[in-house]
Amino acid sequence: MTVSGATQRTRPAMGGFWWRRLGRSRVVRTFGPFVPVVLAWWAVAELEFFPAAFFVGPDVVVAEFAELIKKGILPAYLSDSVTRLWTGVVFGLLIGIPAGFLVAMSRWARRLTWPLLMFFQAIADIAWLPIVIVWFGFSLTAVTFVIVYTIVFPLMISIVAGVEQVPRDMVRAARSLGAGRFRVFTDVILPGALPAVATGIRTGLGYGWRALIAAEIIVGTSGIGFMMFDARRAGEVTGVFVGMIVLGILWFALDALVLAPFERSTIERWGMIQTAEVAR
């Protein structure tokens, strides 16, 4: 009786230990949540709730995925999509960041452009596609235009908000320590607005990514969006599934490899964003 009591007591402790170790592992933390989702997906597919023409299981999708890679279609389309996104993002940031700071810093620029900003921000990115296609045809320029458009406005608006949130005392401190207006901008406003810039880039990229897929579906000559639409036209649900999953993975990778490390090494390191107290 004492023995069984002892084992009963140690077992949950051991379990807790392994559980905690698992919870700490990066791989488990990243991919763990997907396990039940994939299992459920598999179950739904196996049980054949829906006809196979509408819904396929993970095994079929993985096979198709391998097939598309082998044929070279997926890599080619993927690189097309990523190139388009990249071109759009580079131009979007090159225009959006300076424009955002200009509007934020100059009262006149703000007065002149704010109503315009609000107006153009309200026109959905895809709503531009018809006219953009008329102007630039079914080309990279058309797609880039739409991505730049979607990135620039949220970025500018979030930079303006970020600059406004730089505490007044911080600017005054810098002034009273000998910083002129230019140094206040480079040494206080720029880093002070960084959390907002990071948020702006994140939202901008998210919108840009979506706009890209939409543009590819409509402009459609190549790319992941085109691949999905093409698969649908051919009645192959599997291709659509593959496309959706690739989109998810790409965003995930972008976030995990670029955005999150950048934020961790800057604004999180500086304590400039509060890590949520609620869900500790």
Add this chain to the structure above:
Amino acid sequence: MSTLEIKNLHKEYVDAYTGETVTAVGDVSFSVDRGEFVSILGPSGCGKTTVLNVVAGFDKLTSGSVEVGGKPVTAPSPERGVVFQSFALFPWKTVLGNVAFGLRMRGVPRREREPVARQYLELVGLEGFERKFPHELSGGMQQRLGVARVLANEPEVMLMDEPFASVDAQTRRKLQEDLTDIFQAKRPTVFFVTHDVDEAVFLSDRVVVLSSRPSTVAEIVTVPLERPRNWRSVLENPDFRHTVTHLTDLLAGGRAHGEEQAERLSGRVDSSSEPPVRADAGGES
């Protein structure tokens, strides 16, 4: 020769919405000598921060004159470093980077910056924390960093606006003692804003007492305490208690006077719209 000279300072604000003018500072004159520690004390809203902001160059005065080192104040300058209640440290800079900020802004070469910065960190007891970021320090340490950051610039006058108001009572006592020690060691000129009577007496050579709005100087009280000071001995000193009592009376008198004025004013303004019953209420508190 006095380092800071304020003559007939008068400051009005125009309310952005109603367009009314608010007199923040009525008529204030006093001076701070080189190496002197002067506090300004007064009821809430009497314009202490406004006086400091004008001296710092953050706000423009409406009339009168403010001179530091014989030159009129027009804009913020490293000659008038400010320690803020909110600390206002740069979170993206390390402790060392924060202290060296002023030196960097003034074009001191990198090699000369670091030893000076380290020397001031040591002065405030922050050696060993050079590579930390401000958010990794306690509130008390953050404000000591705020002091070091200003002193490293060797300003003509250090301006402090209720610098210890946002730390707990125990830490505040410690910081006040540290500040007197630093003052003793470096003899900077300090202009200190507070509404804590004990703090003002403990720290200062002289205390400027303001009346409530429209503020004027009610009295300038010299503190008869020897330096170096520490709370233990100061609290037992009858001179300390005397000065504190005197200042408390001055503030209480000033407040009653201010309320009378406020009543008269509100009576005049409100008589048409509000019943005059409210006029009696102020006397009881």
